[in-house]
Amino acid sequence: xIFGTDVVAALVLRPVYAELDDRSMVQVVGRGHHYxxxxxxxxxxxxxxxxxxxxxxxxxxxxxxxATLSVAALVLLLTWLALFARISAPINKTLTAAAxxxxxxxxxxxxxxxxxxxxxxxxxxIGLAVLLLCVTLVLA
Numbered sequence: 001x002i003f004g005t006d007v008v009a010a011l012v013l014r015p016v017y018a019e020l021d022d023r024s025m026v027q028v029v030g031r032g033h034h035y036x037x038x039x040x041x042x043x044x045x046x047x048x049x050x051x052x053x054x055x056x057x058x059x060x061x062x063x064x065x066x067a068t069l070s071v072a073a074l075v076l077l078l079t080w081l082a083l084f085a086r087i088s089a090p091i092n093k094t095l096t097a098a099a100x101x102x103x104x105x106x107x108x109x110x111x112x113x114x115x116x117x118x119x120x121x122x123x124x125x126i127g128l129a130v131l132l133l134c135v136t137l138v139l140a
Contacts, residue, residue: 001043003130005036006123014116023104029112030099033092048077051133058136066136073132080125083118091115 017025055070062070091111098105105111 002040002047003123003126005040006119006126009116010119010123014119017112017116022108025112026095026104026108027099027102030095030097034096034100037089037092037096044081048074048081051077051129054133054136058140062136062140066139069132069136069139073129073136076125076129076132080122080129083122083125087118088115088122 017029020028051070051074055067055074058066058070091114094105094111095108095115097103098108
């Protein structure tokens with residue numbers, strides 16, 4: 001679910017936001033984060049916990065290959081999480097607050113550009129994690 005969200009943001013939403021005026025962009029992006037940041041954490045947390053469990057099971061009862069692949073997937077998800085927490089989440093909060101108070105920060109475009117600067121990387125990280133978990137499943 002998070003992978004799909006990041007891919008859509010990278011491929012579809014970035015050019016849409018670029019075509020909007022600043023006020024509309026802040027409203028759409030900020031309100032999107034308002035709902036996404038409340039509804040998606042459960043999915044992300046569950047995915048990370050289950051990936052950690054997969055790694056634990058693979059280490060305890062799997063092969064070296066399944067252990068390596070599942071641990072690598074977990075590292076990719078934790079890297080994604082670190083990027084999100086350090087870069088994306090603070091921007092989400094700023095743009096959400098602006099949208100809900102009907103304000104347009106003077107640096108709105110710069111904030112969005114910074115957020116977008118890592119969205120492709122985020123999509124690749126989580127996509128690779130999903131791929132590694134699929135290979136782990138095939139090898140199990």
